[in-house]
Amino acid sequence: MTRKRPPRNSPDTAALQGGSSDAINTTSSVQGAGAGKEATPEESNETQQVIFSGIQPTGIPHLGNYLGALREWKRLQDTAPLSTKLLFCIADLHAATIPRPASEMYDNRVSMMAVLRAMGLNQKRSTVFFQSAVPAHAELQWILSCTASTGYLGRMTQWKVGDRLAERALMIQ
Numbered sequence: 001m002t003r004k005r006p007p008r009n010s011p012d013t014a015a016l017q018g019g020s021s022d023a024i025n026t027t028s029s030v031q032g033a034g035a036g037k038e039a040t041p042e043e044s045n046e047t048q049q050v051i052f053s054g055i056q057p058t059g060i061p062h063l064g065n066y067l068g069a070l071r072e073w074k075r076l077q078d079t080a081p082l083s084t085k086l087l088f089c090i091a092d093l094h095a096a097t098i099p100r101p102a103s104e105m106y107d108n109r110v111s112m113m114a115v116l117r118a119m120g121l122n123q124k125r126s127t128v129f130f131q132s133a134v135p136a137h138a139e140l141q142w143i144l145s146c147t148a149s150t151g152y153l154g155r156m157t158q159w160k161v162g163d164r165l166a167e168r169a170l171m172i173q
Contacts, residue, residue: 051076054089054131057105057112074119077126086126088116093131093138
């Protein structure tokens, strides 16, 4: 099925939502008729909601993980309309930013998947995957790092404000 990409900053593009410090959450709407079916002009006003969220496998899940992401994932699975596509990711590439032995990283990935299954995420309702299993994530990072250098970002007001906020947060801790 071919779909037109929505313009930047439109309501149909992914919007960052809050959550725990280990969770990455986005929600977007996808225009189209449904899975496996080409959209006709009459059906193009139908909207399928897609919810994507990710969590880093940093060890044993803690209260922040539960309150910020895990509880919401289970609630979404149980209450979202069946037409809503739920994508949950174990962001193992994000966890690689902290040096750890490879065996520990592997164990953390496996244990996080076990936690997600044990808390009741149903594989028939939700798609749960490892970030590293999708090569497009690493490819996009490469493209962004080539096109948005630190020097370029340093000239942007948004980057400077975010950098100052992060610096203040470190000083508080």
